[in-house]
Amino acid sequence: MSPTLDHIIILLPYASLVNPPSWLTENFTITPGGKHGDGKTENKLICFRDGTYIELIAFINDDPKKRLGHWWDKEFGIVDFSFAHSDGDATVHFSELEERLKSLDWGDGSIEVAYEEPQTGARMRPDEQEIKWQVTFPVVTTGYQRGELPFFTHDITPRSLRVPFSEESVTHPSSALGVKSLSNFIQASKSSALAKGYSAILDMPNLATEEDSQKLGIFEVQGAKEIEGGHKAKIYLKAPNEPQLEQMERRGGSMLGDLILGVSAVSGASKYPKRIDVSGGGIGGVLLDLC
Structure with a gap:
């Protein structure tokens, strides 16, 4: 089964995450997120009826040290996007992905596309509920960058904890x-x-x-x-x-x-x-x- 579109990441200044600007508040219902386990970034969500969401993310206090070496050390704006599978486990999906990529003919001199093995991530919600997942990132040392290629998110805890869909959260002033x-x-x-x-x-x-x-x-x-x-x-x-x-x-x-x-x-x-x-x-x- 083909993966589903999971979320799109927009990098903001930290002040705009804490107090979102009017273009966000006038068009969307913003759902609380939390701080990631590495202590570098924090997020809020905009959830949609089709099951996708926008992740509004910022480096905490815009600290340059938190940005240093991070894969989202980029200009503010749309920086990345993720897909997910609704069933199975990250290791199995990674093996299938690796097999499909290795079966391609890269004989025209193109740089091959490859992915890293899944790694675990987490964040803490404001209600102190810990959320865990695994992510499968593209290999960037081959000449590609994050955002050129999508990554995959595989839930360990229920997706409903990571993405708290409700009638209220998916109802937006912009429709x-x-x-x-x-x-x-x-x-x-x-x-x-x-x-x-x-x-x-x-x-x-x-x-x-x-x-x-x-x-x-x-x-x-x-x-x-x-x-x-x-x-x-x-x-x-x-x-x-x-x-x-x-x-x-x-x-x-x-x-x-x-x-x-x-x-x-x-x-x-x-x-x-x-x-x-x-x-x-x-x-x-x-x-x-x-x-």
């Missing part, structure tokens, strides 16, 4: 139901490897065609919960234009682009799509659009 799409901009030198690598990672076909000139990959994924209308999300691998290349170079050669959240049909549909985060133009924004 957002879940993730509609996430764009990932890919360097030309890595496009061939990542296009076929993602098919193996997600165990699903690449839906991009020759007519999709800028889209190197299109992968249609399900959230953890099915909602009315058969809502699914699309992960896009895209070729950047010149301005986007400049931004990618500034960010170390990789960049997650716009996160588009689907909203239910409401009056005033002509105003969609609309960008809601405060940064305005450019790439890597949060937008609302009709499902």
Whole structure:
């Protein structure tokens, strides 16, 4: 069974996590999170009806020492995303993933995609409930970066503890139901490897065609919960234009682009799509659009 889309990570300044800005509070119901076991980061969640969520994360007190060497030592914005499996165990899924990746033909000189063995993580909720999981991260020493490739989250404690879905938590002022799409901009030198690598990672076909000139990959994924209308999300691998290349170079050669959240049909549909985060133009924004 193909994995489901689990969550997308947005890195914020610590002050914006403690007191979220109006673009977040006016559009979303924010659910308490907690501090991670390494004592470096803290989070809050935005949960959606499709079973996905946004993880708002920050380095505690914006301490540079906590950032040093951390995989999310990046510019503020969308920095990473995760998939999950609804059954089985992390070790089994890792073995199956490793087998799919090793079966690919990397003979064109592409850098092979690989993943590390699962490792355990944890955080403490404000109610002192400890939550545990295992994560399977991509190998970054091969030339890839976190965010270029997704990671996997495997729950040890029940997912309902890590992601406390309720009618209240998934009801938002913006009427957002879940993730509609996430764009990932890919360097030309890595496009061939990542296009076929993602098919193996997600165990699903690449839906991009020759007519999709800028889209190197299109992968249609399900959230953890099915909602009315058969809502699914699309992960896009895209070729950047010149301005986007400049931004990618500034960010170390990789960049997650716009996160588009689907909203239910409401009056005033002509105003969609609309960008809601405060940064305005450019790439890597949060937008609302009709499902």
